[in-house]
Amino acid sequence: MLLTLLLVHAAIGLGLLAGARWTRSWSFLIGALPLAAVLAVLATRWRGLTDGDVDTESATWVDGLGLTADVRLDGFAGLMVLLVAGMGVLVMAYGASYFGRTAASARIAGLLVLFAGSMLGLVLADHLIWLYVCWELTSVTSYLLIGRDQRSAGQRTASLQALLVTGTGGLAMLAGFVVLAQQAGTWSLAELLADPPSGGTAGVGVALVLAGIFTKSAQVPFHFWLPGAMVAPTPISAYLHSATMVKAGVYLAARFAPAFATMGLWRPVVIGVGLTTMILGALRALRQSDLKLLLAHGTVSQLGLMMVLAGSGHPKATKAVCVLLVAHALFKGALFLVVGLVDHQTGTRDRDEIVLGGGWSAVRVVAVASAASMAGLPPLAGFIAKESAYEAFVSGGPWDLLTLGAIVGGSALTFAYSARFAAPFLRRRPVEGAPSDAPRVAFAAPAVVLGVGTVAAGVAVAPLLGDLVRAAANALDPRVGDPSVSLWHGFNAALGLSALTVALGVALVAGRHTVARVQRTLAVPVYAEDAFAGLLRGMNIAARRVTGFMQPGSLPLSIGVILLVVIGTPVIAVVAGGSWGGGGPFAEIAAQPALAVVLVVAAVAVATVRRRFAAVLLLGAVGYAMALIFAVQGAPDLALTQFAVETLSVVMFVLVIRHLPEQFRPQRLRGGVALRVVVSSFVAAGVFTLAMATGSGTAERATSAEIIERSEPDGGGQNVVNVILVDVRALDTLGEITVLAVAAVGVVALARIGRRPGRDAGRRTRAPEEPVT
Amino acid sequence: MRHSLIVDVSTRLVTISTVVLSLYLLAAGHNQPGGGFIGGLVGGAAIALAYVGGGLERVRAFTRFQPWTILGAGLVVAATAAVVPLLVGGAILEQDFVKFDLPVLGSIKATSALVFDTGVYAVVVGMVFMAFEALGEEDAPEGEPS
Numbered sequence A: 001m002l003l004t005l006l007l008v009h010a011a012i013g014l015g016l017l018a019g020a021r022w023t024r025s026w027s028f029l030i031g032a033l034p035l036a037a038v039l040a041v042l043a044t045r046w047r048g049l050t051d052g053d054v055d056t057e058s059a060t061w062v063d064g065l066g067l068t069a070d071v072r073l074d075g076f077a078g079l080m081v082l083l084v085a086g087m088g089v090l091v092m093a094y095g096a097s098y099f100g101r102t103a104a105s106a107r108i109a110g111l112l113v114l115f116a117g118s119m120l121g122l123v124l125a126d127h128l129i130w131l132y133v134c135w136e137l138t139s140v141t142s143y144l145l146i147g148r149d150q151r152s153a154g155q156r157t158a159s160l161q162a163l164l165v166t167g168t169g170g171l172a173m174l175a176g177f178v179v180l181a182q183q184a185g186t187w188s189l190a191e192l193l194a195d196p197p198s199g200g201t202a203g204v205g206v207a208l209v210l211a212g213i214f215t216k217s218a219q220v221p222f223h224f225w226l227p228g229a230m231v232a233p234t235p236i237s238a239y240l241h242s243a244t245m246v247k248a249g250v251y252l253a254a255r256f257a258p259a260f261a262t263m264g265l266w267r268p269v270v271i272g273v274g275l276t277t278m279i280l281g282a283l284r285a286l287r288q289s290d291l292k293l294l295l296a297h298g299t300v301s302q303l304g305l306m307m308v309l310a311g312s313g314h315p316k317a318t319k320a321v322c323v324l325l326v327a328h329a330l331f332k333g334a335l336f337l338v339v340g341l342v343d344h345q346t347g348t349r350d351r352d353e354i355v356l357g358g359g360w361s362a363v364r365v366v367a368v369a370s371a372a373s374m375a376g377l378p379p380l381a382g383f384i385a386k387e388s389a390y391e392a393f394v395s396g397g398p399w400d401l402l403t404l405g406a407i408v409g410g411s412a413l414t415f416a417y418s419a420r421f422a423a424p425f426l427r428r429r430p431v432e433g434a435p436s437d438a439p440r441v442a443f444a445a446p447a448v449v450l451g452v453g454t455v456a457a458g459v460a461v462a463p464l465l466g467d468l469v470r471a472a473a474n475a476l477d478p479r480v481g482d483p484s485v486s487l488w489h490g491f492n493a494a495l496g497l498s499a500l501t502v503a504l505g506v507a508l509v510a511g512r513h514t515v516a517r518v519q520r521t522l523a524v525p526v527y528a529e530d531a532f533a534g535l536l537r538g539m540n541i542a543a544r545r546v547t548g549f550m551q552p553g554s555l556p557l558s559i560g561v562i563l564l565v566v567i568g569t570p571v572i573a574v575v576a577g578g579s580w581g582g583g584g585p586f587a588e589i590a591a592q593p594a595l596a597v598v599l600v601v602a603a604v605a606v607a608t609v610r611r612r613f614a615a616v617l618l619l620g621a622v623g624y625a626m627a628l629i630f631a632v633q634g635a636p637d638l639a640l641t642q643f644a645v646e647t648l649s650v651v652m653f654v655l656v657i658r659h660l661p662e663q664f665r666p667q668r669l670r671g672g673v674a675l676r677v678v679v680s681s682f683v684a685a686g687v688f689t690l691a692m693a694t695g696s697g698t699a700e701r702a703t704s705a706e707i708i709e710r711s712e713p714d715g716g717g718q719n720v721v722n723v724i725l726v727d728v729r730a731l732d733t734l735g736e737i738t739v740l741a742v743a744a745v746g747v748v749a750l751a752r753i754g755r756r757p758g759r760d761a762g763r764r765t766r767a768p769e770e771p772v773t
Numbered sequence B: 001m002r003h004s005l006i007v008d009v010s011t012r013l014v015t016i017s018t019v020v021l022s023l024y025l026l027a028a029g030h031n032q033p034g035g036g037f038i039g040g041l042v043g044g045a046a047i048a049l050a051y052v053g054g055g056l057e058r059v060r061a062f063t064r065f066q067p068w069t070i071l072g073a074g075l076v077v078a079a080t081a082a083v084v085p086l087l088v089g090g091a092i093l094e095q096d097f098v099k100f101d102l103p104v105l106g107s108i109k110a111t112s113a114l115v116f117d118t119g120v121y122a123v124v125v126g127m128v129f130m131a132f133e134a135l136g137e138e139d140a141p142e143g144e145p146s
Helices: A002-018 A020-050 A075-099 A103-124 A128-146 A153-184 A189-194 A200-216 A225-231 A234-243 A247-260 A266-287 A291-312 A315-346 A361-375 A381-394 A398-426 A441-459 A461-476 A493-510 A512-521 A528-550 A555-577 A591-608 A612-633 A636-657 A670-695 A702-715 A720-728 A730-751 B005-028 B036-060 B067-087 B113-135
Strands: A055-062 A067-073 B097-102 B106-111
Touching: A002 A020, A002 A055, A002 A067, A002 A103, A020 A075, A020 A103, A020 A461, A067 A075, A067 A103, A067 A128, A075 A103, A075 A234, A075 A247, A075 A315, A075 A441, A075 A461, A103 A128, A103 A234, A103 A247, A128 A153, A128 A189, A128 A200, A128 A225, A128 A234, A153 A189, A153 A200, A153 A225, A153 A528, A189 A247, A200 A247, A200 A266, A225 A234, A225 A291, A234 A291, A234 A315, A247 A266, A247 A291, A247 A315, A247 A461, A266 A291, A266 A398, A266 A512, A291 A315, A291 A381, A291 A398, A315 A361, A315 A381, A315 A441, A315 A461, A361 A381, A361 A398, A361 A441, A381 A398, A381 A441, A381 A461, A381 A493, A398 A493, A398 A512, A441 A461, A493 A512, A555 A670, A591 A612, A612 A636, A636 A720, A636 B036, A636 B113, A702 A720, A720 A730, A720 B036, A720 B113, A730 B067, A730 B113, B005 B036, B005 B113, B036 B113, B067 B113
Parallel strands: none
Antiparallel strands: A055 A067, B097 B106
């Protein structure tokens, strides 16, 4: 059922991409259908999930490689599925109004469905490779969605940056998965976590997986791609870059933490990185006046907090991260949608420019309530999440208390930037009477739904959040037991810390001008984004240098080096290895010496004639003589090939030499000629030695004999040469034709510089000096 | 180049027979000398002949497909033939064959290797087309530099 639903996502997503022209106004509705189906399926399984049941499904994916698509739905996966599908339905409803009804927006709907399918696959995956594939699919769909408008340089740069960062991390993660699977002896995520491997090698694997987790969840120092990705349309940012995709790293960290948190440097690294991200993101958010960028940096900050909670491995922290995942999706989703509404209707996202007219009251309420939830004010979902986070660390050792202190500081900053966000929505309407540009009900509805969710999850906490969090947290770590998720825990340390947070936050808001001044004077020595750009530039420069060294552009030099290596290495092996068997027979048929004479004469002539055209014809003669030798030796395949190749090369040469001087340039360097003669003679002697050595018959005959024997029964052909090409060594052939195709494309590209390729060559629609670099 | 009727007609005739030969080599390749690679090269020779006889125009008259379409299609066919066995539970590029008797033609052996070989054929022919597209002159060659 679940696997079928994933396939349905793929089918509908691709269908929307292909049929964008026809689905237009229905695209987002169609796109919402599979997500709604997922929600329905989840509802039917809900009872079982809260009781701790685990649903598994398995399908053979690639049998030959032992790959299976294993799906495992437990409580935590259920929570993530709820986020992905629930937010998905809302974003689809929102997108229908936001994007309008063009074919381009239908493609966005298709990509969103594909993304949702990949994300669902990711959180449901139990096979590590399957998980990795879904992980990368989310990166790729994210790339396509950020860089939706290929004419915008900003979008192209941002999407490529996001893809490079998350893709590199993904590769590291793949390597980590391989290492861990080798150590654990299983590819199943559940089995790996149930019986985690330990030791140095496993540690390397875990470190590699962490690299993937950090890049995906935008942790310092990889955080910069997330604000960059905000060039995407707001619904996409809300869905991918806040509610779902960026939480994939948190998801995996939460899965891994109960098994690996006690291992080596896991805790210091994950918690350190998470706290740095939290503080840095919050400080950056405080500086933004573009509301969307403010939310983006705020998301980075919240992801840092989630990483701390997910990575700690402490049962209470595990519970807290489950609460925070839900609360964050609710408030941040609503806030993004609100920014999208404002941007779409008024054309600005700058907090100082926003002027809201009449009819915005519902949106204002949602914005303020969600911002309050983000700030951690009761009685909202965000408050419960923050209290849970405090509780997790309040009764620990010195390191836990240090962590707690940092979280309190980060939360105070969060309060400050939440207030910064909410301010324009609290502003009174100007007397002039702003234009009535309030959004339609259907457009605003998804944001309102999320806003209601934020309040409801806080007020009616037990029935809404309680079961969900208990099921999810226990699926991660059975030690969680029966956590109490409620608004009121009595007068305890956590409540005191909440009060302290609010007090600090209010102080930050009151002294915001001082804070801004301090932030301006505190210059950051290195920006991660600049470092990344510098790294890319450096790689390009290094690549150019290496290429310049390896490919100096001198044909004699290149050919000389190639020939010497190709011939020299096996000759050394023959001489040193002592496999010289005394040489084979010099000639078997009388025709052979005769042809050999023709061949030698023609070859010497090629090297000495002055005119190019004559050289080409003589080269052809060499080739045909060779083909005849093959023919009399009884190798018709080889002879046929040689004839065809020779014919073609002569024609090609003739085509090319028309553009060259009629005669070869006379050699000016005497030493050059001597060197060439020496190299040529050495190569000739080497080839001769090798030919005699291979013909002398000391080599093992079993391989060729076996291929000949098995050719007819296994390959179904009597022509052994062809059976080798298409069956025994077919993978080589596939590689060769790929090289052939690439070379052909390269030849056309080089030869046709300045010419329009193809049939419209005469039309010259574009300027002929179009660059081909 | 002066258009000679004898050259014109004879290249046309020989071109057609060469194309037939190349297709025969492709089809028979699994049991007799031949195969996709050789067949494609012989087909390439036919193209070269057409170029000598009638220039790029006649080369293009072979097919209404673009050269790179042929090349790409060949790669796709070969790669598909490589992957399909994986999907039905075999090893990559595993080949299978069936024998059946037809009334007139006698015993026929159909092998999946022919599909792969056809891809190879298309890549080689496509490459030759592309080479002429790249290096050939728009007009018929006007005699060689001598």
